[in-house]
Amino acid sequence: MADLQDIAIIDPGVDDNIAKLTPERIETTINKVLTEECSARLEAYRQTCVHCGLCAEACQSYISRNGDPDYAPVAKVEDTLWEMVKRKGKVDAEFLHNAARIAFIDCGACRRCSMYCPFGIDISYLIMTVRRILNLLGVVPQYLQDTTNSHAATMNQMWVQQDDWIDTLMWQEEDAQAELAGTRIPLDKEGAEIMYSIIGPEPKILAQLIANMAIIFKVAGADWTMPSTDGWDNSNMAMYSGDFETMGRVERLHWERAMQLKVKRVVMGECGHAYRGAVYDGPRWLGWTKPPIPMVHAVEYYYELIKSGRLKIARKIKESVTVQDPCNIVRGRGLHDKLRYVVNAICEDFRDMDPRYEHNYCCQAGGGLINCGPPWKLSRMKSNKVKAEQIAETGAHTVITPCHNCHSGIEDIIGHYKLGCHVSFISEMLVKTIEMPEA
Amino acid sequence: MYEIIRGPLVWIAFIGFFGGMAYQFINMARLAKKDRVVYPTLSAKFGMRSVLHWLVPFGGRNMQLHPFFTVLSFAFHVCVLVTPLFLMGHAVLWQESWGIRWWSLPEAVADVMTLVVIFACVFFIIRRLVRPEVRNVSYPSDFVLALLVMAPFATGFAAHHQWLPYKPMIIIHGLSGVLWLLAIPWTRLVHMLWFPFTRAYMGSEFGSVRHSRDW
Numbered sequence: 063m064a065d066l067q068d069i070a071i072i073d074p075g076v077d078d079n080i081a082k083l084t085p086e087r088i089e090t091t092i093n094k095v096l097t098e099e100c101s102a103r104l105e106a107y108r109q110t111c112v113h114c115g116l117c118a119e120a121c122q123s124y125i126s127r128n129g130d131p132d133y134a135p136v137a138k139v140e141d142t143l144w145e146m147v148k149r150k151g152k153v154d155a156e157f158l159h160n161a162a163r164i165a166f167i168d169c170g171a172c173r174r175c176s177m178y179c180p181f182g183i184d185i186s187y188l189i190m191t192v193r194r195i196l197n198l199l200g201v202v203p204q205y206l207q208d209t210t211n212s213h214a215a216t217m218n219q220m221w222v223q224q225d226d227w228i229d230t231l232m233w234q235e236e237d238a239q240a241e242l243a244g245t246r247i248p249l250d251k252e253g254a255e256i257m258y259s260i261i262g263p264e265p266k267i268l269a270q271l272i273a274n275m276a277i278i279f280k281v282a283g284a285d286w287t288m289p290s291t292d293g294w295d296n297s298n299m300a301m302y303s304g305d306f307e308t309m310g311r312v313e314r315l316h317w318e319r320a321m322q323l324k325v326k327r328v329v330m331g332e333c334g335h336a337y338r339g340a341v342y343d344g345p346r347w348l349g350w351t352k353p354p355i356p357m358v359h360a361v362e363y364y365y366e367l368i369k370s371g372r373l374k375i376a377r378k379i380k381e382s383v384t385v386q387d388p389c390n391i392v393r394g395r396g397l398h399d400k401l402r403y404v405v406n407a408i409c410e411d412f413r414d415m416d417p418r419y420e421h422n423y424c425c426q427a428g429g430g431l432i433n434c435g436p437p438w439k440l441s442r443m444k445s446n447k448v449k450a451e452q453i454a455e456t457g458a459h460t461v462i463t464p465c466h467n468c469h470s471g472i473e474d475i476i477g478h479y480k481l482g483c484h485v486s487f488i489s490e491m492l493v494k495t496i497e498m499p500e501a
Numbered sequence: 502m503y504e505i506i507r508g509p510l511v512w513i514a515f516i517g518f519f520g521g522m523a524y525q526f527i528n529m530a531r532l533a534k535k536d537r538v539v540y541p542t543l544s545a546k547f548g549m550r551s552v553l554h555w556l557v558p559f560g561g562r563n564m565q566l567h568p569f570f571t572v573l574s575f576a577f578h579v580c581v582l583v584t585p586l587f588l589m590g591h592a593v594l595w596q597e598s599w600g601i602r603w604w605s606l607p608e609a610v611a612d613v614m615t616l617v618v619i620f621a622c623v624f625f626i627i628r629r630l631v632r633p634e635v636r637n638v639s640y641p642s643d644f645v646l647a648l649l650v651m652a653p654f655a656t657g658f659a660a661h662h663q664w665l666p667y668k669p670m671i672i673i674h675g676l677s678g679v680l681w682l683l684a685i686p687w688t689r690l691v692h693m694l695w696f697p698f699t700r701a702y703m704g705s706e707f708g709s710v711r712h713s714r715d716w
Contacts, residue, residue, distance in 0.1 A: 102533035103702070110695045113643055115635035116563055116570075124634070131637035140638050177715050178563040180555060181696055182703025342710055351541050396712035420713050421562055 064132040068163060068441045073434075075204030076162045080155045083199060088158070092151035095195045104191065107183045108147065111136065117185060120178035122423045123168050123445035133445070135175040135185045138164050142192045158201055165192040166203050167438050168445065170429035171302070172389035177420060190304070193430075197304030205435025209299035212262070214308045217315055218295035219262030228290060230265040231272065238273040238280070242498055245280040247272070250323065251287035257325040258288050259316065259340070259357075261297030261333045263466060274489040275331065278364075281496055282372040286329070293319030296330075297466075298339035302430030306347050313344025320355050328357045332487050334390030334465035335428055341395075359391050361464050364488055365400040368407045375407055376497040382411040383486075384458035386472060387422035388465035389429075396420075404488060405462055408495045413456040423449050425463075427471020442471070443478040450479035460484045462491070503668070506675035507594070514679040521686025522694055529698075544705040551704020552697055554716040561716035577621035580614040581650065585678070587611075590661065615658045622651035646688055652677035 096104070118124050118134035127133050132141070142161040146153055153161075171186040179185065196202060202210070212221045222230075231247050238245040248254065258279070264271050279286045288294060296316040300308035317340070320328050330337045337359050345353050358366075367373040385405050391397045398419040405412050415422055426446040431438070453461055453475070461476070463469040463485050473485045533539040554560040564571040584606070585591060592605035606614070626647050629639045653674055660670035684690060707715035 100536070102529055102536040102539050104536075105532055106529060106695050106699055109689065110692045110699055112689050112692055113635065113638040113640070115632060115638065116567070118634040119566065120563070129633065131634040134634040134637070136638050137634070176703055176707075177561070180563075181692060182551065182555075182700045182715060184703060184706070346538055349537070393707075393713055394711045396714075417562075 063130070064160070064163075065127070065130075065441070065444065068167070068444075069160065071163070071437050071441065073162075073203045073437050075202050075207045076159060079200045079202075080158050080162075083155070083158075083201075085152070085154075088153060088199060089151035091198050092146050092153070092195050095191065095198065096147060096151070099194065100191060103184065103187060104143075107181075107188060108144065110181050111139075111183055113140075114180070117175040117179045117183075120175040122174075122426055122448050125423075126445050126447035126449075133168060135169070135179075138169055139185055139188045143188050146192075146195070158196070158199070161192055162196055162201050162203070165189050165196060166206065166434055167431060167441055170389070170424045170426055170431050172424035172429060173393050174389070174421070174424060177393070193302070193304035194306065195304070202303045203434040203438065205437075206299060206303050206430050206433045209262075209433050210303040210305050210308060213295075213298065213300050213312050214305075217292040217312060219297045219299055220266040222262060222265050222295075224291065227265060227294070230269050231288065234269055234273040235276065237270065238276040241273070241493070242277050242280055245273075245276050247276050248287045249290040251285075252322075253324045254285050254287040255326050256284055256286040257320045257323055257328045258286050258331065259296060259320075259328050259336070260288075260294065260331040261336050261466060262295045263297070264331065271331070271487060271489055274487075274493045275360075277493050277498075278367075278373070278489060278496070281498060282367045287323060287325065289319045289323065291319075295336075296340045296344070297333060297336045298344070299430060299433055301335070301339045301343050302433070309339065309344060310347045313339055314348055316340060316344075317354050325355065328353075328355055329363045330357055330359050332360045332464040332466065332469075332489060334388035334394070334467060336466075338390040338394055359395065359397060359464075360488065361391060361397045361401050361404060364404045364492065368404060373492070374497040375495050377495055379409045379460075379491055379495060380411070381409075381459035382413055382457065383409045383460045383462050384413050384415055384453065384456040385462040386415070386425060386465070386468045387419060388463070388468045389424055391465065392422065393420045401464065408488075408491050409462075413458050415452055415456060423452060425449065425465075425468040425471035425475075427474070428465065428467035432467055432470050432474075439474065443474065446471075446475055447479070450475050450481060453483065454479075454481055458483060460486050462486055462488060464488050502672050503675070506672060506679070507598075510675065510679050511598075514682040518682040518685060521683070522691075525686050525691060525694060529695075539702065542705050542710060543702060544709040547705045547708025548701030549704075550708060551715050552700045554704075554714075555700055573621055573624060576617050580617045580621075581654075584611060584614045584618065584654070588657075590657075612658070615654050618654045619651055619658070622647050622654075642688070646684075646690060649677070649681055649684060650690070653681055 117136050121135050124133040131137055142164050169189045173186045175185045209219045212219055235247040293315040298309055298312050341353055341357055387398055426442050461472050463472055469485050476483055558571055558575045559565050587606045588611050589605040592603040595601045595603050629635050656670050656674035659665045660667055660674050703715050707713050
């Protein structure tokens, strides 16, 4: 039985919009997605799942809620998509309310369960299909929909205006210069080797991360640039709210900007789902098999810089650290070894999590979950007791999180479960540890 | 009655089974073209890598977490596929009907393999009733399917050992076998056909797109 407190949560984006729907609209929308947007994968997965329940223990929400069967991945699909298929789209308001909770809050689309299903059923794809249907019905948690609206109107996640963008970059350039003389944030430098790509929350609330990266580029002697206009943010919440049209616009503009700047590659900041959107979800929607220009995630880039000696570590972090494996760059790109190389290079006392690598537990914040906002925070916390226990077991002082969602999600977990540790991006540690040139 | 089962019904079962599987396969191949990501994503190398990992017992972490279930599940699947094909009684029928000479299992081995299938089916049914996460998603059809798979084995075993009157038992055995074959393409038993493909697709996504492992 799903948590009664969670079932009772009212979200205007979900419930007010369900109230406006007619049975006809619900039915036609569901059937349109099922027949026009889905085909072989949906059909093969529907026929193949034998209800063995072996996916259950893959899910952090199932484990954290003491094996409540309603939180097993198979139950989440049974209670949403397969029920829509069985009822041929004839579902009611209560059903949609629960489907929205399950699809937007109880599943982070982290794909861990696909590694536990003997058939490799892509359960995350099935949940994303539920989100797609709900999006077309206008049923999306209000906070998440706001980020999607922001993408549609401003092409970034957080309503950052053009003048704010330039102003923030200039401010961060000055801050970086105070740390290391001569540091620049080169804008629109055509033909630079690298375009540096970041996400909306950086200029909005975590601007110092931009200065950190400028210092790292300066020390490494990189030839880099950032776009002065839209296309700088590919964080893409639309990908997770089911608004694939907007997702496609965001990714197209991002890659067009990179092409206009004629860069050789794009370095993606420490964000997992922006990486996912730019490297495969976006290109797929746009009909491309791969991005037009190679993209490397910050973890890969740091690895390259440290390994090649372009960044030298002068002093290591003394406090004990552990590391979160973000789904979109570990299960989604196999960067776990490079991540550990970087962490070991800059930290003296690294304590790994168990389970780790592709099998590490999800942060219960990515996949759009944390973006669903305050109404759902307590539910997220309940669904991630296992992460809190896993972090506590390491006894680490700091959890390194090379992904914005993992960072915010684990910060919440630390606060809620009073773990008394801290979170940090790698860039924050790099600027403290690398050898700076003499000013 | 026995002659009808041995004659026309066997033909119906084989034609139904192979025809149904062929239809499902062709239909899915067509649907896969419409699902535009399927063919461009499929990779022989990473698909095979994933299938192999999941065909080897304990090849994936989940299998290591459930050792008893892994051993039983592998034993069940091997026995359920191999026993009917290589049972001595069936080999005689192959030879009598079509003159096909076939290697056959020693009787004692076939008996053990049959018992493994029956035991596994009983275990699967009990597991469905006992484990909350499985009971929660179990429908009457799931129990019927387990019984349907068990039926030809249980009745064949009872008939062979003449625990129950031979004639009616062998007739029920034949009928349940026919039903089982006919059901495979149209029920969740079709996972027999889709396993290599769903697995290969996920292996390809994880391997070639996401550069990671899926086991």
